[in-house]
Amino acid sequence: METFDRTRAEKIVAHMMEKDEFSRWMGVEILEVNEGYCKISCPIKQEMLNGFSVTHGGIAFSLADSALAFSAATYGRVSLAIENSISFTRKTVTGNKITAESNCLNLTHKTGLFEVKVLDQDNNLVALMKATVYRTSDEFPV
Amino acid sequence: METFDRTRAEKIVAHMMEKDEFSRWMGVEILEVNEGYCKISCPIKQEMLNGFSVTHGGIAFSLADSALAFSAATYGRVSLAIENSISFTRKTVTGNKITAESNCLNLTHKTGLFEVKVLDQDNNLVALMKATVYRTSDEFPV
Amino acid sequence: METFDRTRAEKIVAHMMEKDEFSRWMGVEILEVNEGYCKISCPIKQEMLNGFSVTHGGIAFSLADSALAFSAATYGRVSLAIENSISFTRKTVTGNKITAESNCLNLTHKTGLFEVKVLDQDNNLVALMKATVYRTSDEFPV
């Protein structure tokens, strides 16, 4: 039985975030890291809008996907999303701020099931993601 | 029974693309528009990478989601993705070019089912999306 | 703004269940009905097993799908599942009892987003479903 090492988890996430150019482009801020858990946020900016002048669906997905990747990494092994299902429930626009909170619901030796909630600044549900990651045998060198 | 108007469909997609700031940031190019169909592509650039130095999952999703939106719009009514499920099968890196091809598999008065294939420049499957859109009653003013 | 009528919701669900031959074959028991909510259970019997002598994936799905249908019906209009995504986390076998609990997470005029948890008799997560229903304009004649 492994013991969770929060300091190492925070280092791993900080290290991933530092190299994650797209999350940096989005302006992602890491709010909380815990075992199988990560909460991050980003502001909605002009370049994130689609042809209807609302936030492109890819932005909520991307924020959720980053939160997923970080939360899966807290267990210490390199993990890759293989299947993500997302439902959209609310539009956001420039000036809004969205937050993604990823939670591990089930962990096996090689896979993990996560749920990620995307909320706006007023805690309204913007999108809900259910995702499966594949856990490689590579430990993070951190 | 409505008749498909390809010229109008192309105008609608061109109009959406012109206003779609995120697709423009991605460098999306529209390759083909047809009834319930759209094929688009974009190059993978440095700012699209994640913490593992491969393309962020959100990029393949976003390209697929734009192709989906354009293909749904070819029917003339404003349509919104409500559920997107995506499976990732292959990594891409800077210098690669990815293409998303969206096809309508089923259309009802208020919903549509689409499948979107994301391929790399060598026609390898990068991701597969299955998505449901909600069709509003608003006609595009084009 | 509609007011929730629990007595009518219970009548609708009882009426649906009475005519639902497959749920009756499964031995479904209705445990609780509320606004956008339904909890049901069934025992795992020999005829529900697959070629590995564990419960066929279709059984957990079917129980979840029945709970979904009942919970969506509590709003009074005939509603149809259009997309269901399910993740499996734990095997069950003959003699086990599984429970499905469906909750509405978002409701619009024409669609609804639901999450359904399937648990075994010890409250372990067996499967998690995220589903979208289409709400017709037909009111239940109850």
Added chain:
Amino acid sequence: METFDRTRAEKIVAHMMEKDEFSRWMGVEILEVNEGYCKISCPIKQEMLNGFSVTHGGIAFSLADSALAFSAATYGRVSLAIENSISFTRKTVTGNKITAESNCLNLTHKTGLFEVKVLDQDNNLVALMKATVYRTSDEFPV
């Protein structure tokens, strides 16, 4: 590089089917087995209907899930569905016959991505499934 052994694949599927009590209850018939591929069918009977007197969603799912399991088994290793996403496009009723055709779209050492089409007797699309399986290291003893 493994060579595909069709005779062994057919034996594995026949062996699974023989023990699969739920597929037998459904009246599943195996129509074709090939590498990463399986086509099966079943008739819609009275006990498969839901409260609206149409086929319960769990039946199309279950047939697709059996086809998925058989097609994944053709590679020789015990494989388990971990995530299934299904979209429903058409009702069926008693007297109809449905067919499920599963195809492997991508195979890695530990996972596989499959697409399963469910069609009615007139080749109309009834449901579309996208699914991920986990491939254990256990070889079938066949």
